Amino acid sequence: MSMQDPNDSFPEEIAAIKEDLENNDTAAAAAKIQEYLERQNNVPLNIAITGESGAGKSTFINAFRGLSNDDEGAAPNGVTETTMEVIEYPHPNYPNVKFWDLPGIGTTNFPAKKYLKLVGFEKFDFFIIISDTRFRENDVNLAQEIQKMKKKFYFVRSKIDNDINAERRKKDFNPEMALIKMKEDCIGGLQKQGVKSPQVFLVSSFELHLYDFSLLHQTLERDLPAHQRDALLFAMPNINLEIINKKKEAFQSKIKYWATLSAAAAGVPVPGLSICVDLSMMVNVAVDYVAGFGLDKPSLERLSASSGVPYTELLEVLKSPLAAVKITKVFLLKLLTQLTSTAALMALEEGSRWIPLIGIPLAAGLSFTTTYRALNYFLTELADDAQRVFKRAVGLNTSV
Known part of the structure; x- marks a missing residue:
């Protein structure tokens, strides 16, 4: 050399x-x-996480940061709405990468039309919209407003492990077909509500190495500017051997x-x-x-x-x-x-x-x-x- x-x-x-x-x-x-x-190592990356109460936002944020829900510094979660304001959660090893837990859209304090302005949309590099069932009207409204602001957004269907366990009870259970149907249902529902070419990822926050979390990373990596790709990469948990390489x-x-x-x-x-x-x-x-x-x-x-x-x-x-x-x-x-x-x-x-x-x-x-x-x-x-x-x-x- x-x-x-x-x-x-x-x-x-x-x-x-x-x-x-x-x-x-x-x-x-x-x-x-x-x-x-x-x-x-301190190129800033600000990731906004939003969705309705109980959708699994906090658990997703914790899992992305390599934390369990009961670890010190973890985002609190529970059956009731825990996010009433915009809360910042830095990555434990890379504090330049920040996850922002946003209040649910459509509440009295955060009406859909004023939501992005109230949460300070300009500081976020992209949005992840989370739902544990089907994506609803408020999710679609938010996506359309984000699109107007020329920001990137991604739909994450959470708690997929629970859905797969429920599907196992069926006699003709096929995990691959069950996942395909779930994704098609999500995409179809969003398209019917006016979202063009929605990007949907099926994720289990307790098993990030399974399902679509790897695909989500690949998509984010492709969409981010070059100077932010390493920031995302190093903050990623080691979900597979490819990430490590x-x-x-x-x-x-x-x-x-x-x-x-x-x-x-x-x-x-x-x-x-x-x-x-x-x-x-x-x-x-x-x-x-x-x-x-x-x-x-x-x-x-x-x-x-x-x-x-x-x-x-x-x-x-x-x-x-x-x-x-x-x-x-x-x-x-x-x-x-x-x-x-x-x-x-x-x-x-x-x-x-x-x-x-x-x-x-x-x-x-x-x-x-x-x-x-x-x-x-x-x-x-x-x-x-x-x-x-x-x-x-x-x-x-x-x-x-």
């Missing part, structure tokens, strides 16, 4: 970091690296950038500076990998509670030393020195910078290679762990 020359021009953010390094201000450089990384690809696309940043730091002739900066950067990237794959301790504990698989059993399938631990610079340095090829490259980089004329370019090249290999290694190990955890949580064979 060819290496980008560390002396090439850099984006404004990296130029500022390089200036701090040249002034031997490692603390400022590390802070800028963290700030830049956080900004990349997509997350890996998204993370992998940024590795060359971080390796180039590492090379820029290595271009400053100060002993130990490159390693210090690399560690600050790699800690943040590794923490991001762990959070994105849901392999941090709180996420694994929530998965254990929702899946019924003991937390200790989820830990048993983990192989990466980065999963379910607190990642620090000291911890990461120890891990890197245990990797023979990486340790050798780090030592060679520090030694090479004192070679006349070619030392600095050589050190930069070695720094690029070291960072690139290390982040690829961390990413591959964690992605494999995420697949094993998913399989264990849904009861699939996790043997490798």
Whole structure:
């Protein structure tokens, strides 16, 4: 693989970091690296969830965020109307992704004609309209008003697991045909009420890996602007192996950038500076990998509670030393020195910078290679762990 020359021009953010390094201000450089990384992970995404009382809005919001209904920070649910105002629920690992639980349309406080203005429609990127039975007049009115505002909306038919269990009592029960009929009934009903080409998704908030939740993600991914797709992807629960692979690809696309940043730091002739900066950067990237794959301790504990698989059993399938631990610079340095090829490259980089004329370019090249290999290694190990955890949580064979 060819290496980008560390002396090439850099984006404004990296130029500022390089200036701090040249002034031997490692603390400022590390802070800028963290700030830049956080900004990349903080593209805002605001998702509006609406529907009539009892439709399953709160449970859907909690499931999307990887929470059970009784977890701390979960949206409250119950048999009575719990949403009397617009309530914001940030994702626990990606607070830039926010779910907004909206009051039911058509009530005295939120009449249909004024609904979008009253809830502040302009701040939402798209709307999900939820019903646990058929979609009613208020749902259709809302969809038509959203369409006038040129915003995207999607219909979610919730509690599909309950409907399938009820269908099982029939002698001629066929799950595939039952799902097809449910979707056709929803689409037909909406079309009769004047909705053109309605997009309907059948979802069970307790079994997101089943039914249409994956299709919903694919549709949202297709409709969102490019800069928001990763925000949605990383906030998605690991509902299937495809999602995990997509997350890996998204993370992998940024590795060359971080390796180039590492090379820029290595271009400053100060002993130990490159390693210090690399560690600050790699800690943040590794923490991001762990959070994105849901392999941090709180996420694994929530998965254990929702899946019924003991937390200790989820830990048993983990192989990466980065999963379910607190990642620090000291911890990461120890891990890197245990990797023979990486340790050798780090030592060679520090030694090479004192070679006349070619030392600095050589050190930069070695720094690029070291960072690139290390982040690829961390990413591959964690992605494999995420697949094993998913399989264990849904009861699939996790043997490798």
